[in-house]
Amino acid sequence: MSTALRTGTIGLVSLAALTGAFAAGSRFGQPDAGSLNAAGRGPVLSGANSAVSGALDSGKSCDELLEWYRAEGLKLVGPYGWGGMYGGPVMLRELGDRSVADTGTAAGESAGSMGAVPRMNAATSSATGTNVQEAGVDEPDQVKTNGEILVRIQGDRLKTYDVSNGDPELLNALRVSDIAEASLLLAGDDVVVLGRDDATANQTARTRMTRLDITDPTSPQVMDTQVFSSALVGATQHGDTVRLVMSQGLPELDFSQPRRWRNESSALERNQELVRESTLEDWLPSVTRSGEPSQPLLACADVAVPDDDSGLGTLAIVGFDVGQPERWSTAGVATDSSTAYTSQDRLYVATRAGGWWGGWGGRGLECCWGDGPGADAMPQFAPDGVTRIHAFALAGTAASYLASGEVEGQIADRWSMDESDGVLRVAVGATNATGNFNSVVTLAVHNDVLVEVGRLDKLGVDEQIMAMRWFDSMAVMVTFRQIDPLYAIDLTDASAPRLLGKLKIPGFSDYLHPVGPERMIGLGVDITRSGSSRGAQAGLFNLADVTNPRRVATVGYGPETEALAGVDPRQFTWLPERRTALTVVARGYGSRTGFVSVLELVDGRFVTRLVEVEYGDEVADVRLVPLTSGPAAGEVVLVTGDDVRRFPL
Numbered sequence: 001m002s003t004a005l006r007t008g009t010i011g012l013v014s015l016a017a018l019t020g021a022f023a024a025g026s027r028f029g030q031p032d033a034g035s036l037n038a039a040g041r042g043p044v045l046s047g048a049n050s051a052v053s054g055a056l057d058s059g060k061s062c063d064e065l066l067e068w069y070r071a072e073g074l075k076l077v078g079p080y081g082w083g084g085m086y087g088g089p090v091m092l093r094e095l096g097d098r099s100v101a102d103t104g105t106a107a108g109e110s111a112g113s114m115g116a117v118p119r120m121n122a123a124t125s126s127a128t129g130t131n132v133q134e135a136g137v138d139e140p141d142q143v144k145t146n147g148e149i150l151v152r153i154q155g156d157r158l159k160t161y162d163v164s165n166g167d168p169e170l171l172n173a174l175r176v177s178d179i180a181e182a183s184l185l186l187a188g189d190d191v192v193v194l195g196r197d198d199a200t201a202n203q204t205a206r207t208r209m210t211r212l213d214i215t216d217p218t219s220p221q222v223m224d225t226q227v228f229s230s231a232l233v234g235a236t237q238h239g240d241t242v243r244l245v246m247s248q249g250l251p252e253l254d255f256s257q258p259r260r261w262r263n264e265s266s267a268l269e270r271n272q273e274l275v276r277e278s279t280l281e282d283w284l285p286s287v288t289r290s291g292e293p294s295q296p297l298l299a300c301a302d303v304a305v306p307d308d309d310s311g312l313g314t315l316a317i318v319g320f321d322v323g324q325p326e327r328w329s330t331a332g333v334a335t336d337s338s339t340a341y342t343s344q345d346r347l348y349v350a351t352r353a354g355g356w357w358g359g360w361g362g363r364g365l366e367c368c369w370g371d372g373p374g375a376d377a378m379p380q381f382a383p384d385g386v387t388r389i390h391a392f393a394l395a396g397t398a399a400s401y402l403a404s405g406e407v408e409g410q411i412a413d414r415w416s417m418d419e420s421d422g423v424l425r426v427a428v429g430a431t432n433a434t435g436n437f438n439s440v441v442t443l444a445v446h447n448d449v450l451v452e453v454g455r456l457d458k459l460g461v462d463e464q465i466m467a468m469r470w471f472d473s474m475a476v477m478v479t480f481r482q483i484d485p486l487y488a489i490d491l492t493d494a495s496a497p498r499l500l501g502k503l504k505i506p507g508f509s510d511y512l513h514p515v516g517p518e519r520m521i522g523l524g525v526d527i528t529r530s531g532s533s534r535g536a537q538a539g540l541f542n543l544a545d546v547t548n549p550r551r552v553a554t555v556g557y558g559p560e561t562e563a564l565a566g567v568d569p570r571q572f573t574w575l576p577e578r579r580t581a582l583t584v585v586a587r588g589y590g591s592r593t594g595f596v597s598v599l600e601l602v603d604g605r606f607v608t609r610l611v612e613v614e615y616g617d618e619v620a621d622v623r624l625v626p627l628t629s630g631p632a633a634g635e636v637v638l639v640t641g642d643d644v645r646r647f648p649l
Helices: 015-021 033-038 062-076 264-276 616-621
Strands: 044-046 143-145 149-154 157-162 169-175 179-187 190-197 207-213 221-228 231-238 241-248 286-289 303-306 314-321 324-333 339-342 346-350 386-395 398-408 417-420 423-428 438-446 449-459 464-470 474-480 483-490 498-506 508-514 519-527 533-542 550-556 561-563 572-575 580-587 593-602 605-615 623-626 636-639 644-646
Touching (some): 149 179, 149 636, 179 231, 207 241, 231 339, 241 346, 314 386, 314 398, 324 398, 339 417, 346 417, 398 423, 398 438, 417 464, 423 474, 438 474, 449 498, 464 519, 474 508, 474 519, 508 572, 519 550, 519 561, 550 605, 593 616, 605 616
Parallel strands (some): 464 508, 533 561
Antiparallel strands (some): 143 149, 157 169, 179 190, 231 241, 314 324, 386 398, 423 438, 438 449, 464 474, 483 498, 508 519, 533 550, 561 580, 572 580, 580 593, 593 605, 623 636
């Protein structure tokens, strides 16, 4: 079960073999890799794609792979660098003339005979205290706990606290070097800190991973650090298995641009020559361990090549067991992606489709037109308005390729994807390949292709998807333009999604959280019918009759307020035993004040109070961490910018 829309391998290959494979067209120049592993200084890599076929082509030699990258790169380079003639990575095609589709049940129509009505399940936090997208799949956060010890990353400081008895007690504060925008995962006594590498001035995003041992929480020990040449797309944890998805976009080459003494033709010729001279080191990701030379992260034969335009770059999937961090399972795809969704046993990576509607107005999308700083490293939009998806099966640390497919429309981010019983369900917004509406599409693996199984169109015509919540056999979508339509969608038959019911109210919810089989809390913005904002709002929805959803209670927070769960779901906590929701609300757009809103459900209504807890930019760092085990089970820890303390319930 997954959450809301947001504004987020296998045969053993030694390093020696990897180094040899990169000899052609590479500048890595590694020492003997066998000695590296013998000394315990380098990870042992396990490739995943050696048997890939069909929609992805793998098993290429390094020479073949390099020639493929060069050929694809020549299609994208122009006199101003990457992006053809105009210096930006987005190139839009003409707006298509496709009209509103006739498939599926239209949003304004009756669903007919309902039969059995699907029910929802309540969602709770992960075992480490984080409100996550998928049950059983933990995600990085600034704070984690095992019920007795709480670990926090604040700036570049890893802090440990004893939360087992009474008020939390600070045990240690350790500097984690050269990392920015950090978050962490906790598995037993192992802490994995992930963030942007802050050691170089290189504008291209690099990922730094530091692993620490907190067996003695009063004295955490740094075990190892790796720096990847790719940007982190996502990280998840299944038990002791940590999996990273990283994307390396177009390489930074020393491109020329037209000047008074150089015309466009000369600049183009020079830039094409640079692409022809590029090496595998330019295209493929690497990993560097402190004080040691860079090593290739992927073997050439393990980089699968799509047979369509999926966006040029290299996506790397790395899995490892925290108890055996020296052994990594790896898989690679020659595409660029900034969207990855992980279920219990599947991983889906998707490109971002551009287009007239989805590429420019979608919530959470970033326009990447132009040749400003970092433009070369930005995700590549598919100009045809189609999102490409690659599916992988997960088993232990391995991720093995299953299938590829595409869907017309824009998948904004991972929250708009979900998997149930092997069926991928996606919510897509409008692009130049679709009509001016939103859709829910179901896809399943057939041989090595993700095939569309069913779809429901015309949801929110001329409106934008603001929130999604998925269940085993049901989905709830919120769209918005000026009125907030909430759609209940039956997914019991994946081949025939159907509309069950809808509710239209002013404003919108941008975060949805189920609190039982028939109730759901929505957090968002209260807007008048004339379009004026009245500030943040919480609503309680009754879906006992999904053909007639109702909002049965509301709490308004007043002008200039924002419910921050719509930006970061980790600022929402549901306490099922207490039937209480805790969420962070900010007031004021300048020197803002942060509150914890306590929403207790009593007889189908809210009993509320606000607790002032933080100010300024640090309001975004507020967390409410439930302790589900240990001597203090049932308590909640409040984490603010300056303090860690019990939160009174």
